[in-house]
Amino acid sequence: MTQALQTWRIDAPGQTLVLGSDGGVPGALYWGAPLPAGDDLSALAAATARDVTGGMIDALPALSLCPEAGNSFQGQAGLVAYRDGQALYPRFKLIETDGARFVCEDAEAGLTLTFTFAVEGDVIAASTTLTSRAEISVHHLAAPVLPGPQMGAEILHFSGRWVGEFQMERSPWRAGVLMREARTGRSGHEHPPLAYFPEQGASNTQGQVFAMHYGWSGGHVMYAEELPDGRRQIQWGHATGTRRAGTQFETGKLYLSVSDTGLNGCAVAFQRHLRDHVVTWPHPERARPVHYNCWEAIYFDHDFEELKAIADRAAALGAERFVLDDGWFGKRDDDTSSLGDWDIDPRKWPDGLSPLIDHVASLGMVFGLWFEPEMVNLDSDLARAHPEWILGPADQIEGRQQRVLDMANPEVRGYLYGKISAILESHDIDYIKWDHNRLLPVADAAQAEGIYALMGALRAAFPKVEIESCASGGGRIDAGILRNTQRVWLSDSNDALERLRIQHDAALMLPAAITGSHVGPRHCHTSGRVHDIHFRAWVAAQRHMGCEMDPRELTDSETEVLTRVTTWWKANRDWRMSADILRLDAADSSVIAEQQLAQDKTRFVVFAGKADTGRQIMPRPLRLTGLEPDAHYEIELINREEAHHLSRREMPIKDGPLTVSGQILMQHGLILPWSFPDRMWVIEGKRV
Secondary structure, X not given: OOOOOEEEEEEEOOEEEEEEEOOOOOEEEXXXXXXXXXXXXXHHHHXXXXXXXXXXXXXXXXXXXXXXXXXXXXXXXXXXXXXXXXEOOOOOEEEEEOOOEEEEEEOOOOEEEEEEEEEEOOEEEEEEEEEEEEEEEEEEEEOOOEEOOOOEOEEEEEEEXXXXXXXXXXXXXXXXXXXXXXXXXXXXXXXXXXXXXXXOOOOOOOEOEEEEEEEOOOOXXXXXXXXXXXXXXXXXXXXXXOOOOEEEEEOOEEEEXXXXXXXXXXXXXXXXXXXXXXXXXXXXXXXXXXXXXXXXXXXXXXXXXXXXXXXXXXXXXXXXXXXXXXXXXXXXXXXXXXXXXXXXXXXXXXXXXXXXXXXXXXXXXXXXXXXXXXXXXXXXXXXXXXXXXXXXXXXXXXXXXXEEEOOOOHHHHHHHHXXXXXXXXXXXXXXXXXXXXXXXXXXOHHHHHHHHHHHHHHHHHOOOOEEEEOEOEEOOOOHHHHOOXXXXXXXXXXXXXXXXXXXXXXXXXXXXXXXXXXXXXXXXXXXXXXXXXXXXXXXXXXXXXXXXXXXXXOOHHXXXXXXXXXHHHHHHHHHHOOOEEEEOXXXXXXXXXXXXXXXXXXXXXXXXXXXXXXXXXXXXXXXXXXXXXXXXXXXXXXXXXXXXXXXXXXXXXXXXXXXXXXXXXXXXXXXXXXXXXXXXXXXXXXXX
């Protein structure tokens, strides 16, 4: 006999989730904007009842937190598992709950499902755990399944590639399934674990939007399915086939956000969550240091005197951290050898790294070092000694001349911990750039779990060492890896035009404080383009600023520009590294613009990038967002000296500060001077 319906609600800033159960697995009765306190949940449950008609089975199987194939559910089941080669079709009953943790059991099958919900900052974090009395093989286990918005017209999801990360894709909701799967063993350039579900008419700054991020680094699957009866479900889980047989299985955390202020509301919730609730800062008392990485200056050609000269120039430009990249270990003269041999190369460094570290410290900078711990070259002492430590078949196709170590093997993790900790114990190292430059030959969830374990052990032993997650640029960016890291290398592209777009779209998840962005060489090494130093500097200044080129190539005028922008970045980093990044709706498709708004909303900066020539001659007004309509703001174009002589007319914004109301800035907008493409206007605003 069906039990009376029980209901529970979970409230987070900007959203309410209501769950209900009549004795089986709970399901989401409501997920959306906050409900009034004390709202009648039984009335809400009654309002969700659906009819049936001809051509259907006689009742609609519940769209629960784990839809059950054994309950005649016609869509993607939340659990697909096998025991002794036979498919399992469990029917779960709710046996225990405290309103945030729901335990469901099929006693006959010997299976227990536990759903856990928690409020973390502005998001709801949800996860699923499955336990079994006997060993089973799990093909798919979904994190708690939620309904897709009925008023949604499209799904915003993401694709990408090396030096072209976070490319937004738009797919309509339609009958059937949109499936996105990352099976490369990383969260992936190709399928970042992030999706937005806007209702009709939503934009960056207005409208109802739902968003999800799956915080797992080892590959994932997303199903967005519209059933024949019209209901919609959204499922996330580990990539298909990545789990080993066992008796306990967990999903990653699924992070949920709802916004009535467009995409920006969800973006800000994710930014704040990562910055304030996921990342553990090793130096919370210290400002984010201006970064210098020597990779595109020297590559593998290490010479102490040359690096001293480069460090001198970097410090003069304002750098506060110097990172020695690939090439310091083994016999590493190119990318064909020595990965795994984490001992300092005596040919290049006869006196070790200490002389360079001491010189960097004398210039007032801290020191960072590159590692790629998960990888190995066949031409290495490690591979010759332990071929059994290599993941995948012996005749596998290589990537970047390298293979992958089996991080599920505790001997491998023990070896790597010993090598890395020996370097950290004997040198004053502030920072690790942790790279991951090839796809896995076989996707395996245990690989990601092993990486978390190794990083966690190193973080516990060296809590003051910051770690950057780099995977050929942005190939491993998610909340899972960020629990053990503090910075991401968003892309290997230092092309300012490419970066302008990548940073803009990645802001739908990433805050400025953890997003590395560097001023690259005049002649970009990944695109072949040449960009003006003003554009390169301002694009890097949008995020955690650094440089990655040979500073000795700079002319005097370029040095002056870069030093000035770096000085501005330092003067504003304290408030900007905790600011919200708000994407602006630009009427001109050639403009990529954002507004960084301080937490107390008393100041902001607008970066208006000109990515192409416009369809019209003059710029269209650019509306701002998130301001107080009745307040007045002093706005100033801080790089007005960059105006070209073809910007011919005197304009108040070019001549000095203007004071206007928030309503004018949000409704009429700013009219900026004319400019060529590949330029950036930077506008500061302060409430008066």
